[in-house]
């Protein structure tokens with residue numbers, strides 16, 4: 001890389017960050033992409049990892065590999081903890097190792113996390129669906145629940161293990177509920193001896209009055225009917241007020257409560273923008289919305305900082321939804337704007353989002369899709385879903401292996417990726433209990449240097465004692 005060239009720092013290797021970086025390929029700039037994970041995650045297929053259809057590698061190729069041929073891009077691992085807009089620097093940390101990276105232009109695309117609406121303690125018993133860790137933990141919990149049901153001693157215990165509750169009736173909730181129902185009612189039905197997996201209850205609940213609110217009433221009703229046909233109980237207008245290891249309590253608008261005993265809970269409701277929006281708001285005075293997204297100018301920059309772009313799930317502009325296309329188009333727009341500035345060309349004008357439509361699968365061969373004013377459901381919508389996901393999965397290898405795994409699932413109803421390890425189920429919770437989190441299980445470079453100094457001094461002393469004949473084997 002040419003150190004004198006305009007330097008673009010990109011935070012995040014998700015849809016906004018990766019597509020923004022790729023769009024800078026032919027530009028006369030150097031790019032440093034900083035992300036806290038080593039992969040680019042295709043979040044829309046996380047539910048398939050959680051339910052044993054795909055492996056994590058198929059939806060999360062290494063960012064380094066994706067960008068290997070892009071000579072002007074460098075990838076560094078680290079969680080960004082500070083952005084100093086005045087000094088134009090980004091501070092990132094990994095295992096006690098700190099990096100400070102200066103920029104001329106910055107694209108912030110650190111996405112969003114799960115929101116438990118002020119009840120963060122729910123997360124211990126109801127993992128969200130935002131990361132590979134989430135999906136693998138859920139896989140362990142879902143398949144593990146059937147195992148524990150097989151061992152349970154009482155009917156009540158069996159019922160609790162065989163009750164699965166998905167909180168949230170948006171696309172992720174619908175996809176998870178549909179897949180768990182297929183697992184219980186079809187895939188696993190011959191695998192157990194004492195329990196009948198078809199007795200499993202799969203409940204999807206939401207405080208909203210309809211399923212899939214962004215898809216409109218008609219498609220929402222189609223999705224609900226289709227789920228119910230597949231054995232999913234849909235509870236609407238109910239808010240989760242309490243959630244623990246054994247179940248959850250739902251409160252309805254009329255004030256009544258209902259307790260549901262359920263070992264497995266999945267949280268697919270609510271998102272909260274990455275906390276970095278707070279530091280950006282503090283430094284610029286830009287407003288944050290209820291989901292913590294920061295208001296940006298029509299060209300996706302921050303007030304008073306034309307060199308800083310915020311894209312994707314972190315930005316608030318014209319009520320644009322938190323979907324992959326908004327992030328992809330935002331990342332590409334920012335990259336183009338930076339290139340035009342470097343080339344001293346005029347701005348391309350404000351960011352314009354092109355809505356390519358939305359879709360959600362309900363189960364094998366069944367989906368709903370909304371493209372402009374066209375409403376599609378059933379097999380045709382599912383074919384569209386298949387084509388779009390194959391097109392957007394990153395990398396030919398991943399497309400090929402995902403297609404193979406889909407064939408197995410679609411043709412035989414089987415799942416190739418049912419393995420869950422003790423680490424996936426328990427290690428994360430154990431690490432959360434450590435005071436310093438993951439940092440407690442790896443020494444920082446500073447600590448390691450002091451260990452090395454001590455060992456070197458010890459070795460020198462051993463050599464001196466041996467040379468002086470005070471220690472060791474004496475010959476002659």
Ligand SMILES: Cc1cc2nc3c(=O)[nH]c(=O)nc-3n(C[C@H](O)[C@H](O)[C@H](O)COP(=O)(O)OP(=O)(O)OC[C@H]3O[C@@H](n4cnc5c(N)ncnc54)[C@H](O)[C@@H]3O)c2cc1C
Nearest residue numbers: 012013014015016036044080110111312313322323324327
């Ligand atoms: C389960 C699920 C299903 C979805 N399904 C669909 C769908 O079907 N269709 C659709 O259009 N959209 C879907 N979405 C939404 C879509 O995935 C997001 O809108 C999109 O990923 C947003 O892109 P982004 O670049 O803003 O953030 P992300 O893709 O989330 O990327 C954020 C990146 O930032 C990194 N990061 C986070 N914090 C830091 C930090 N402090 N320092 C460094 N790096 C950091 C992360 O590791 C990640 O690489 C789904 C989302 C989820 C969770």
